Amino acid sequence: xxxxxxxxxxxxxxxxxxxxxxxxxxxxxxxxxxxxxxxxxxxxxxxxxxxxxxxxxxxxxxxxxxxxxxxxxxxxxxxxxxxxxxxxxxxxxxxxxxxxxxxxxxxxxxxxxxxxxxxxxxxxxxxxxxxxxxxxxxxxxxxxxxxxxxxxxxxxxxxxxxxxxxxxxxxxxxxxxxxxxxxxxxxxxxxxxxxxxxxxxxxxxxxxxxxxxxxxxxxxxxxxxxxxxxxxxxxxxxxxxxxxxxxxxxxxxxxxxxxxxxxxxxx
Amino acid sequence: xxxxxxxxxxxxxxxxxxxxxxxxxxxxxxxxxxxxxxxxxxxxxxxxxxxxxxxxxxxxxxxxxxxxxxxxxxxxxxxxxxxxxxxxxxxxxxxxxxxxxxxxxxxxxxxxxxxxxxxxxxxxxxxxxxxxxxxxxxxxxxxxxxxxxxxxxxxxxxxxxxxxxxxxxxxxxxxxxxxxxxxxxxxxxxxxxxxxxxxxxxxxxxxxxxxxxxxxxxxxxxxxxxxxxxxxxxxxxxxxxxxxxxxxxxxxxxxxxxxxx
Numbered sequence: 411x412x413x414x415x416x417x418x419x420x421x422x423x424x425x426x427x428x429x430x431x432x433x434x435x436x437x438x439x440x441x442x443x444x445x446x447x448x449x450x451x452x453x454x455x456x457x458x459x460x461x462x463x464x465x466x467x468x469x470x471x472x473x474x475x476x477x478x479x480x481x482x483x484x485x486x487x488x489x490x491x492x493x494x495x496x497x498x499x500x501x502x503x504x505x506x507x508x509x510x511x512x513x514x515x516x517x518x519x520x521x522x523x524x525x526x527x528x529x530x531x532x533x534x535x536x537x538x539x540x541x542x543x544x545x546x547x548x549x550x551x552x553x554x555x556x557x558x559x560x561x562x563x564x565x566x567x568x569x570x571x572x573x574x575x576x577x578x579x580x581x582x583x584x585x586x587x588x589x590x591x592x593x594x595x596x597x598x599x600x601x602x603x604x605x606x607x608x609x610x611x612x613x614x615x616x617x618x619x620x621x622x623x624x625x626x627x628x629x630x631x632x633x634x635x636x637x638x639x640x641x642x643x644x645x646x647x648x649x650x651x652x653x654x655x656x657x658x659x660x661x662x663x664x665x666x667x668x669x670x671x672x673x674x675x676x677x
Numbered sequence: 678x679x680x681x682x683x684x685x686x687x688x689x690x691x692x693x694x695x696x697x698x699x700x701x702x703x704x705x706x707x708x709x710x711x712x713x714x715x716x717x718x719x720x721x722x723x724x725x726x727x728x729x730x731x732x733x734x735x736x737x738x739x740x741x742x743x744x745x746x747x748x749x750x751x752x753x754x755x756x757x758x759x760x761x762x763x764x765x766x767x768x769x770x771x772x773x774x775x776x777x778x779x780x781x782x783x784x785x786x787x788x789x790x791x792x793x794x795x796x797x798x799x800x801x802x803x804x805x806x807x808x809x810x811x812x813x814x815x816x817x818x819x820x821x822x823x824x825x826x827x828x829x830x831x832x833x834x835x836x837x838x839x840x841x842x843x844x845x846x847x848x849x850x851x852x853x854x855x856x857x858x859x860x861x862x863x864x865x866x867x868x869x870x871x872x873x874x875x876x877x878x879x880x881x882x883x884x885x886x887x888x889x890x891x892x893x894x895x896x897x898x899x900x901x902x903x904x905x906x907x908x909x910x911x912x913x914x915x916x917x918x919x920x921x922x923x924x925x926x927x928x929x930x931x932x933x934x935x936x937x938x
Contacts, residue, residue, distance in 0.1 A: 449868070591708055
């Protein structure tokens with residue numbers, strides 16, 4: 411346990427130092443990502459104003475808050491891409507990782523978590539600029555803030571597990587882009603990324619309850635900008651823990667099967 | 678005339694090359710279908726909460742979406758692959774191969790690559806556009822059709838010029854890869870008529886990244902809201918941008934060091 415803790419600390423520190431070197435590239439990447447929420451924000455604020463000030467309980471000010479917090483949650487959602495697994499296997503990186511006496515999942519979690527620290531620091535001035543441009547209305551409560559701070563990391567862990575499961579399909583076949591595309595489309599629609607969950611038709615909201623997506627995106631945002639009750643906040647965190655557990659189990663099973671199918675490439 | 682024949686030859690070779698990889702057609706078809714479904718669902722969501730968006734009805738916005746997909750297909754098939762190749766050539770110093778040929782280098786670097794499977798998007802865009810026009814009803818007169826074609830052509834010229842300017846910057850600043858993301862993000866804004874964006878953003882989308890001219894104005898031509906003035910303005914901006922692009926390209930070329938020396 412002690413050395414696992416040390417491993418996490420060292421890997422995270424390494425990630426912070428490395429990514430601070432690439433801060434300009436990181437920044438351009440983050441700026442490029444901003445166009446998407448601004449488009450959603452403008453469209454829905456226009457609708458809110460046309461509907462006499464609010465739609466689905468959101469005013470243009472609360473849409474602004476939603477989509478500005480969105481930009482941070484989106485960044486927290488970025489983990490090792492499933493498309494990268496092909497590269498990992500082809501270049502023998504996985505073979506090397508297997509030689510280490512520690513599960514490769516730890517390395518991914520630790521490295522990307524370190525990177526997130528840099529991303530959060532870079533995000534602050536960006537959020538300030540967006541706040542000046544779009545005037546968000548934000549009335550966070552203390553339990554909300556606390557839940558948000560936990561939930562962004564819960565979201566990060568759930569998505570890490572999900573995309574690990576997806577990526578490991580590469581052990582059996584490399585023709586997986588169709589599955590990925592479909593996955594990302596469903597995620598976009600049912601996570602709260604395209605629109606807040608409250609704006610979806612009720613059947614879609616119902617469907618989303620059986621999926622992990624809203625706990626990785628909509629829930630952290632709403633914890634901060636929505637008016638969730640303490641019970642709802644705790645419930646959300648519990649759902650995150652549940653999905654992290656399911657994800658871990660999935661990773662465990664697929665990893666063990668995948669190891670049998672894996673043929674090492676490397677030197 | 679000779680330059681057009683030259684471009685045609687390049688396109689033919691590029692197309693033959695791509696035709697070897699037929700599976701890519703289905704990959705592209707699936708990707709485009711998923712993107713289309715997401716777009717349609719988004720539109721449906723918007724109009725489940727309102728009857729009109731800044732004065733545009735649902736079928737009219739469907740027409741905007743059709744033009745957006747169509748133009749996106751053209752960019753991905755003809756413009757972007759050439760510009761990415763140019764960027765790479767500048768970084769690696771392999772631009773020498775284009776510069777030593779006895780033709781205008783700008784023409785050469787603009788026609789070397791083609792991604793024919795991206796034309797799937799052009800087709801889908803046209804289909805979406807047709808279905809939108811049927812829903813809108815009414816007659817499209819010859820004048821509107823011509824204005825649409827003209828606006829689309831001018832939009833294409835502007836986007837090409839914009840890309841060439843952007844890519845030419847890599848003569849000075851070698852790493853421009855991130856700009857591609859930025860462009861794609863901003864181009865996505867064209868999915869909606871630029872009129873809905875706040876003034877500062879509308880300015881950017883009109884005169885810096887010419888998304889307004891490339892998507893909104895052609896769509897306006899088909900939905901009979903086109904102001905003849907904007908078509909004239911589009912013509913002027915297109916010529917100006919083409920000239921600026923040519924100038925920046927030539928300036929940039931002087932910076933180029935080459936690799937074989």
